[in-house]
Amino acid sequence: MKIPRFSRKTLCIPYAVFLVFFVIVPMLVIFFYAFTDSNMHISFSNFIKFFSDPTKLSTIVYSLVIALITTVICLAIAYPVAYILARSSMKRKFVILMLFVLPMWINFVLRVNALRELFNLLASLDGMEWLSGSNYFKTVFGMVYDFLPFMILPIYTTMLKIDPSLYEASADLGASGFTTFTRVTVPLSMPGIMSGVTMVFLPSMTNYVVSDMLGNAKVTIIGKFISDYFGNDWHMGSMIALVLLIVVFVSTWLTGGFKSEENVRGANL
């Protein structure tokens, strides 16, 4: 009787099938739709339409800017927090870390809804009326609030792994606290920063729940745009999705996300 043998290759089959049907085939479908017209003829009309339409281009730019601002604010808040937590010998630092991470355990939509109600309440107060109109502010605020833990955690874990004797060595060699920070702490926590930036930047370009709920549907980010088009014009929607794919690809490449082996070690969530 032949005993069925499971080699590593056979164990890969389910994943390969999944990959083909849910990643490669949909991508090809998107590619096909993007370069065809409503009569299913090959055409570059979507491509031309997209890049000659100022509203579509400005949406992309707006999306990028919102994502960029969100990322920078997240980094500005998360880095000092992670730095202080990782280097202090506080006994209760776990509790403080939990306070930042805990909101992740509550349903995302619920949290954003709560934030919207809070904004509405604030806007009804005297002197706070400006709040009801400032949709971009509210969107960015909501995104920072939602994505902050994804920035803190990777930076914190990378910093924990830095050998404290390196700080001592730096001081021993004559470096001031500031020099040690810029020349030892920052470079060594770079993998964590990169990982955090990727995890905040990409969702804040596509996650339109926040912009929809907090921006009074006045803020359109690229994710929302795609979803709108898939209501009636699959061809245009596919084209925008393809452009987004390229943007993501380029930004990942720029932040060194493909050199995964050494750089991101231990920094991924």
Added chain:
Amino acid sequence: MAEHIIELQNVTKYYDDNLVIDNVSFYVNKGEFITFLGPSGCGKTTTLRMIAGFDLPSSGKILLNGQDISLLPPNRRPVNTVFQRYALFPHLNVFENIAFGLKCKKISNTYENEKGERYTKKERLSKKEISEKVKKALEIVDLEGFEKRSISTLSGGQQQRVAIARAIVNEPEILLLDEPLGALDLKMRKEMQIELKEMHRRLGITFIYVTHDQEEALTMSDTIIVMADGVVQQIGTPTKIYNEPANTFVADFIGESNIFSGTVVGDKKVKFCGKTFDCLDEFEKGEPADVVVRPEDILMTSPDRGTLVGEVISVVFKGIHYEITAQVGKYELVINSTESRRLGETIGMNISPDGIHLMKPKYTTNIFDGVITKRNTVRFADGEFECDVTQLYPGSHLDEEEYLITAAGEKIDLTDTEVKVEVGLHDISISDDAEAGGTTGRIISIIYKGDHYRLIVRTEGEDNEDFVFATDDLWNENDLVSVIIPKEKIKLTLKHTEEKKR
């Protein structure tokens, strides 16, 4: 007299509530190779870290060239450290690692302007100067051409060399080395010992070296500071420390030694192992003394010519000599000799006067501060012991209610009375059973004294007291044991009345 480059004055250091350095004072001469030697946890690394500035002393002063630097941050001290695990920057290559300190440095340069006025400017080193210095440092550590290599591609020995180059390139006044050879294999370590010694000679700067390896310390140092338990045990040249150890700890820690409890019986005469020997140390007659005899100072002879006669119970070949153990009565002696002996052979042994080293015993009795409890027991050293409280008042006795009735018929409640507790070295025994004795502690030291072991047990509560005693049984260091003291062996004296009398 040589210049004192570093001087510690009554330095004490606590980590949280633990005393790690207890009132340490010493100085280091300029250009010296000095070694802190001691077992792990003796405070040697902490002392080094205080000189580097990573830890600040809780009290006391550290002087550098006569100036108080106790509270100066590490980046402003002219000392550099070679770390135990190198602490090289993983994100920088060999060149950048070595250049790190040079890039931080600012040099005062003096210039003359058109009017002929001289002025000084703080400037950073130029790229060319830095690369020249790095190149020179790499030459010193024998790593020419390694500039571009990344740290992770280097072997342990090479990383070690980079760490040394990174420190010496800054031309520090003192180079601190924290067990730098600990991670290397034996052969590599021997090579590096010689190289470090050579480097010290060439650079002419002061080296402060930390190690727990006594051989390393003896080989390399000009001066050795032996530390144990946060206290300096002895300071001296390697020869002096080996030949004239200050106490049993030093004798036991440095090299092999036979340690006996002896008594001085006359002018330069000491009795141990049941025989009287001539010696060179002058002690008062009748004084107890710890006697140290190095294994190589015991000379074997025929049984009829030896002061001591014994039977060979073990012979071990050690390469350049044999280690022979002889049983003389109840004593065991270890002898190192190039000659071998048969097992079971009867041999005679002589020790010449200069081979016998006498030391004043550090411990003659155990003294504690105690308090009498309600049940007429005494509480001390994190435990409670049964005792005879009637010894506090001559002629007194206890009544049925356990109150003390003095000879005059006075009734006294002794609760909370402060007393001095004294227990002799031979009145203490220990047990594995934690419930058997009055208190528990860990064995922190074991020294073999020819026919018995001298143990020190330290209690782990807040009193943190030491019990010193003799035992015939061999225990293991760090064992948790309970301390048993028979009721009648606990000697109590009232603290209160003593003061009144004065």
